[in-house]
Amino acid sequence: MLFLFHSLFYSLLPLFFSLVFLLKWWPNQKPQRNLPPSPSKIPIIGNLHQLGLSPHRSLQSLAQQYGHLMLLHLGSKPTLIVSSADAAREIMKTHDLNFSNRPKSRIPSRLLYDKDMVFSPYGEYWRQLRSICALHLLSNKRVESFRRVREEETTLMLEKIKQSSSSSSSPVNLTEILILLTNDIFCRVALGKKYSDRGKGDIKLKELFSDFMEVLGAFNVGEHIPWLSWLNHINGLNGKVEKVATELDKFLEGVVEEHMDSRKRDIDGCGSDEHDEGQKDFVDVLLEIQRDSSTTAFPLHRDSIKALILNMYTGGTDTTYTALEWEMTELLRHPKVMKKLQNEVRGIAKGKDNITEDDLEKMQYLKAVIRESLRLHTPVPLLVPREAIQDVNVMGYDIAAGTQVFINAWAIARDPLLWEDAEVFWPDRFLNTSIDYKGIDFQFIPFGAGRRGCPGIHFAEPINELALAKLVHKFDFVLPSGARDQDMDLTEAPIATLSRKYPLLVVATPYSC
Numbered sequence: 001m002l003f004l005f006h007s008l009f010y011s012l013l014p015l016f017f018s019l020v021f022l023l024k025w026w027p028n029q030k031p032q033r034n035l036p037p038s039p040s041k042i043p044i045i046g047n048l049h050q051l052g053l054s055p056h057r058s059l060q061s062l063a064q065q066y067g068h069l070m071l072l073h074l075g076s077k078p079t080l081i082v083s084s085a086d087a088a089r090e091i092m093k094t095h096d097l098n099f100s101n102r103p104k105s106r107i108p109s110r111l112l113y114d115k116d117m118v119f120s121p122y123g124e125y126w127r128q129l130r131s132i133c134a135l136h137l138l139s140n141k142r143v144e145s146f147r148r149v150r151e152e153e154t155t156l157m158l159e160k161i162k163q164s165s166s167s168s169s170s171p172v173n174l175t176e177i178l179i180l181l182t183n184d185i186f187c188r189v190a191l192g193k194k195y196s197d198r199g200k201g202d203i204k205l206k207e208l209f210s211d212f213m214e215v216l217g218a219f220n221v222g223e224h225i226p227w228l229s230w231l232n233h234i235n236g237l238n239g240k241v242e243k244v245a246t247e248l249d250k251f252l253e254g255v256v257e258e259h260m261d262s263r264k265r266d267i268d269g270c271g272s273d274e275h276d277e278g279q280k281d282f283v284d285v286l287l288e289i290q291r292d293s294s295t296t297a298f299p300l301h302r303d304s305i306k307a308l309i310l311n312m313y314t315g316g317t318d319t320t321y322t323a324l325e326w327e328m329t330e331l332l333r334h335p336k337v338m339k340k341l342q343n344e345v346r347g348i349a350k351g352k353d354n355i356t357e358d359d360l361e362k363m364q365y366l367k368a369v370i371r372e373s374l375r376l377h378t379p380v381p382l383l384v385p386r387e388a389i390q391d392v393n394v395m396g397y398d399i400a401a402g403t404q405v406f407i408n409a410w411a412i413a414r415d416p417l418l419w420e421d422a423e424v425f426w427p428d429r430f431l432n433t434s435i436d437y438k439g440i441d442f443q444f445i446p447f448g449a450g451r452r453g454c455p456g457i458h459f460a461e462p463i464n465e466l467a468l469a470k471l472v473h474k475f476d477f478v479l480p481s482g483a484r485d486q487d488m489d490l491t492e493a494p495i496a497t498l499s500r501k502y503p504l505l506v507v508a509t510p511y512s513c
Contacts, residue, residue, distance in 0.1 A: 033398040036071040036080065046073030048224060053494050056381035059083065060411035069397055075224025077103075080388075080399060082407040085418060085443040090394050091386065091405060092442070092450035100451045101387040103404040107220055111212065111245050116307035118314070118384060122451075128297060129308065133455050136285050137312065143458050145279065147357055149188045150463055154470050155354065157181045161475065165508045171480035175325055175503040178467070179206060182321040185463060190282040190312050191255050208251065211244045212310070213318055217496025252306040259283045282312060314496075315456035319379040320463050322499040326377035327370060327468055329504055330425045332477060333485045337427060341369055345473045346511075355469045357462060366469055368430040371444075374413075374437055376425060378446045379497050381410030386452060409445050410498070418443040475508040 039062060041047050050072075052058040059081050063070055068084030082088050091099050100122040108119040117129040136142070157177060164172040183206055184194045195205045218237055222229030232238045263284075280288075286308060290300040331338040344365045349355055360366070386405040391398065416422045420429065435441045438457060439449030447454040471477075479485065491501040 033400075034396060036069045036397045036399075037066040038071040038073070039066055041073045044075070044225060046075055046077075046224075048074050054492060056378075056408055056410040056498075059382070059406070059408050060414070063408070063411060069395060071397075071403075075221075076226065077224055078400065078403045079385075080394075080403050080405045082405060083411045084415065085412055087395060088407050088409075088412060088445060088449070089442040091407060092439075092445075092448070092452075095392055095394060096450040098389050098392050099386045099405055101389050102452075103385055103387040105220070105223060107215060107218060107241055110241055111216060111248070112307045112310055113303035115301065115304045116311050118311050122389065125298065129304070130455065132286075132289060132300075133308070133311075136289065137282055137308075138455050138459050140458065143462065146185075146189045147462075149185060150466055151354075151356060153181055153185045153188070154463075154467050156184075157467065158470055158474050161471075161508050162510060165510075170507070171505040172508050173503050174328060174506050174508075175321075175500065178321045178324045181467060182317045182324075182463065183209065186313055186317040188281070190309055192259065192281040192283065205251070208244070208247055209313060209318075211240070212248060213314070213496050215241050215244050216314070248310070249306065252309060255283060255309075256287070256302060256305065259287055263287070282309060312456065312459075315454050316459040316463075318497050318499075320460045322379045322497045323370070323374060323377070323460075323464055324467055325500055325504055326498075327373040327464075328471065328477070328506070329488065329490070329500065330373050330376070331369070331472070332479060332506065333488055334425055335485065337369065337425070338472065338477070341365055342472045342476075342511075345469050349473055355466065355473050357466055360462070360465045360469060363465070363469060364431065365427065366465060368427040370464060370468065371430045371435075371437060372425060372427040374446045375419070375444060376413070376423075377498060378410040378413055380446070381408065381498050383407045383409050383445070383448045384452070407445070407448075409448070412442070413444055413446070415443065474511055476511055477506045477508055480505050480507050 039047060039050065042049060050058060050062060051074075059070075060083065062072075063081060063083035068082065068087045070081040070083070072079045072081055082091055102119050102121055104121075105119060108116070112119060115125075117126060117133060120126040120129065157180075160177050160180070161172055161174075164170065164177070180196055184196055187194045187196075187205070215237070218241075220237065221231050283305070286300065286305045290302075290305065293299065331341065344363055345355065348359050348362050383406070386407075388399050388401050388403045388405065390401045393399070412418070414422045435444055437444050437446050439445060439447065439453040442449065447457050479488070489500075489502055493499045493501040
């Protein structure tokens with residue numbers, strides 16, 4: 001037996017060396033690709049296990065090991081992670097067209113009718129929706145037309161805080177008040193009226209939108225490991241997505257029908273306009289575009305209208321309350337910064353009862369506080385993913401068509417090579433610099449850049465500035481129960497936007513001029 005084994009071994013040995021020679025020296029039909037560095041992966045799941053509950057933080061740590069362009073395999077999906085300003089500029093400027101696609105994702109498709117702007121693939125349909133938003137919904141003129149809504153709702157916010165803090169020691173849930181503020185502004189501007197004051201039999205819009213954001217940012221294992229899609233039935237994700245999609249559609253259908261009925265009554269001359277002094281809201285504008293076929297190169301279907309409304313919500317509401325929440329958190333953690341801001345705002349107000357948007361241009365420290373908070377607490381830390389349309393070389397690395405791309409805007413904004421004392425909240429860094437968050441300075445891109453940058457910046461910016469100015473103008477804030485600023489819990493919620501995990505509770509004392 002041993003003799004037979006040795007005979008077989010020596011007879012196969014020449015064949016083995018021949019194969020090795022052929023593999024080594026045979027002309028390679030495919031040139032060797034230079035791929036970005038990549039951590040070791042596990043069969044089937046790839047690098048999914050390395051994401052953790054806070055992917056932006058985990059990916060920052062991995063990038064410190066493997067570099068600012070890093071290739072991960074999230075299940076079956078090759079994914080490029082971008083963690084430096086130079087690399088982000090390559091993706092969103094140099095190769096912006098090639099990376100302007102979106103990877104297909106089942107949950108956003110179901111929630112947004114597969115017809116929205118944010119998650120649509122790059123093409124004519126997306127260009128038309130983007131044009132509608134830029135020209136008809138989010139133009140400077142349109143945003144300015146809603147000034148009265150912003151000023152009224154921020155004044156109501158102050159009244160709610162005053163009522164909630166009837167005694168000097170009574171804590172106020174500032175998170176809840178900020179959510180209500182941004183939701184009410186959105187409803188008046190986009191839908192024509194508020195829904196927060198409706199009775200118990202009506203849809204609880206705040207809870208519905210909260211569920212919408214939760215499932216929109218949920219992890220879908222089936223997208224990364226298709227044969228494990230059945231797990232979404234077991235863990236209840238599919239059921240929750242269907243429930244939220246159905247309830248949202250029912251609500252939005254009611255809104256559209258109400259607007260159509262209102263217009264019909266106006267045409268018939270037997271109705272009155274429910275909107276603010278005839279002010280057209282987003283639904284009015286979109287229905288007008290739908291009726292005027294010359295406005296777009298394709299018919300604007302009802303599902304597209306509903307999808308755009310939801311895009312406006314995610315881009316201009318949820319991120320706005322999140323930004324305000326973190327701004328107030330940092331001000332409470334840094335009393336000297338709070339005092340400096342209050343001195344600026346109260347000095348410009350000069351005893352006036354109300355801050356107006358005319359006052360905001362003079363408040364440079366206010367703008368610096370907002371920028372610094374956005375730097376440390378990027379509302380969407382991993383920007384909405386992109387996808388390579390075709391093979392491309394980026395900074396010497398070969399990126400294959402179909403590779404999805406995550407830009408870690410949160411990590412870039414904390415890069416110690418770009419920012420002095422990068423982990424420190426220091427608004428003064430923005431006082432003598434032209435760096436802004438509009439998508440030109442790639443070290444600071446909380447709202448993205450390029451073709452796929454968020455178009456809702458101009459809608460959210462005046463809400464953020466006016467609300468923060470009014471808060472620090474009218475109240476002095478401290479933490480409840482004698483808590484120290486160093487003890488504040490900064491845990492982040494694992495959802496689509498980087499909000500606080502726990503509500504921000506404060507004691508608000510009215511300020512006397």
